[in-house]
Amino acid sequence: MTRWRDPAKDPRQEPKSNVITAEGAARMRGILEHLSRVKRPALSTKVGEAAAQGDRSENADYTYNKKELNRVIARIRYLTKRLDELQVIDRLPADTGKVFFGAFVELEDEHGETLSLRIVGHDETDTRKRWISVDAPLAKALLGKQIDDDVTVSAPGGDSLYSVNTIRYAPRHDGHSGR
Known part of the structure; x- marks a missing residue:
């Protein structure tokens, strides 16, 4: 659990500029591409294999890979949304x-x-x-x-x-x- 922060005083809540260099945008697209085409399918396969082993409640392989898959999916969503918001200054x-x-x-x-x-x-x-x-x-x-x-x-x-x-x-x- 994280500690409570007053949203009015939290520097993480300050609006961010929606600008990025061309190199930065290319790097973000590369990360998104890797997560979408390599990491996510590999984790989905691992989760499927671990789920096929039976009882999921005590299956550490399943639990770990499912959490990792959810983290990757959240990162893909964030990058997709953020890239749509950004203006590339080239x-x-x-x-x-x-x-x-x-x-x-x-x-x-x-x-x-x-x-x-x-x-x-x-x-x-x-x-x-x-x-x-x-x-x-x-x-x-x-x-x-x-x-x-x-x-x-x-x-x-x-x-x-x-x-x-x-x-x-x-x-x-x-x-x-x-x-």
């Missing part, structure tokens, strides 16, 4: 000298340390790659900024000041790239 902005969705940005903080990140959709955030959601406070503060602009971000530990060093965009499919 073009460069008119002004590649400013920070917009999909930008790779290098920042320098007040101590001279650099931070490289990319602004992506909520569904493709990745802390290891330093890809942050367009809905994150830092991303919101960066949108529309140019090289050498200063950005102040409020955080629970205090305000942080950054300077924008570089802005670039992923290459388009036709070989052109951003700045």
